[in-house]
Amino acid sequence: MDKKIIERSKTIQDTAGRKVRVLEDVSAFELAKDFGCSLRSVYETALNAGVCPYRYIRNRESISMEEQLRLSKSQVAVIGSGGLGGPILLLLARMGIGRLVAVDPDCFDETNLNRQALSSVPDLGRPKSEVAARVLKDVNPATDVKVYQDRLDGENAETILDGSKVVVDALDNVPDRFTLQGAARSLNIPLVHGAVAGFEGQLMTIFPEDRGFSLLYGTGAVEADRERSPEALLGVPAVTPTFVATLEAMEVLKILLKRGRPFRNAMVHVDMEAGEMNRFSFE
Numbered sequence: 001m002d003k004k005i006i007e008r009s010k011t012i013q014d015t016a017g018r019k020v021r022v023l024e025d026v027s028a029f030e031l032a033k034d035f036g037c038s039l040r041s042v043y044e045t046a047l048n049a050g051v052c053p054y055r056y057i058r059n060r061e062s063i064s065m066e067e068q069l070r071l072s073k074s075q076v077a078v079i080g081s082g083g084l085g086g087p088i089l090l091l092l093a094r095m096g097i098g099r100l101v102a103v104d105p106d107c108f109d110e111t112n113l114n115r116q117a118l119s120s121v122p123d124l125g126r127p128k129s130e131v132a133a134r135v136l137k138d139v140n141p142a143t144d145v146k147v148y149q150d151r152l153d154g155e156n157a158e159t160i161l162d163g164s165k166v167v168v169d170a171l172d173n174v175p176d177r178f179t180l181q182g183a184a185r186s187l188n189i190p191l192v193h194g195a196v197a198g199f200e201g202q203l204m205t206i207f208p209e210d211r212g213f214s215l216l217y218g219t220g221a222v223e224a225d226r227e228r229s230p231e232a233l234l235g236v237p238a239v240t241p242t243f244v245a246t247l248e249a250m251e252v253l254k255i256l257l258k259r260g261r262p263f264r265n266a267m268v269h270v271d272m273e274a275g276e277m278n279r280f281s282f283e
Helices: 002-008 025-035 039-048 065-072 085-095 128-139 157-161 174-186 230-234 239-257
Strands: 010-013 019-023 075-079 099-103 144-148 166-169 191-197 200-206 266-271 276-281
Touching (some): 002 025, 002 039, 019 039, 025 039, 039 065, 065 239, 075 157, 085 099, 085 128, 099 128, 099 157, 128 144, 157 174, 166 174, 166 239, 191 239, 200 239, 239 266
Parallel strands (some): 075 099, 075 166, 099 144, 166 191
Antiparallel strands (some): 010 019, 191 200, 266 276
C-alpha cells in the first residue's frame, strides 16, 4: 500500500508556504476500498510513509506526524455523551483519535438542546451513544466508535474500559465517578475528570496511584441527591460544558503524547462569569 499512497499523494504548500506531501480523503477512500481495509489503516500507513492525511494538515505544526500516528493507534473511553461528553467526543475525533468508546444509557430529550453538542431536534428520543457514533462517523470516518447504551457500574466498568489508554469522566454524579475511578485504577488507566454547574466548572487528571476523587469529594459514599446537585440548582448553560470539555480533551492529548503538564494532584476551577481560572494544588 505504501507505493500506492505515494503515487496518489501530492505535494502542496501549507498556509506558511512550506511544502508538504498530503493524501486527500477521496484518494484515501479509494485506497481503503482497493485494499479492503479501514480508512484508519490507510491514514496510519500514510503517516508511516511521511505523508500527511490532508484533514490533519492544520495539526501538523503542533502535532508531529509521529504523534498523529500515536493518536490514531490510541483508544479513549468517554463516559457520558451529553453536555461534557458530546464536545469531548467531537474534539477527539477531529484530533484523530483512532478508537473511541462512547458510553451513555440515556436518550436525547428537549432539555438537552440548550447545551449538548450532539443533540438536535431530529434526534430527540434517540440513544445518545448511538447518535454519537453516527455523528462521529460523519466527522471523521477514520475514527472507530464503539457504543454502550448502559450505565457504567461495578459489573461492566472494566469490560467497557478494557483497551483504553485514557478514560474521560463526563458524568453528572459523584457515586458513579467513584465507580469509574475504581475501574480505571484496577486497569491502570489515567482518568480525566470534569464537572460543571452554572458558569463554573472544574477539572482534574487522576493517575492510578493518585488519591483522586477523595481529595474533592471525601469518601463519596453518600448517594447523590439529584434535586440538590449543583447542576440542578444552577443549571448548565452551553458555554460552560463546551469550555470544560476542551480542557478535558487537552488533558487527553497531554497524556497520550506525554507532553505538557497535566493537572495532576490539582484541581482547576473555572468561573467564566468572573473571568477567572485558578489552580489548587493538593501536593
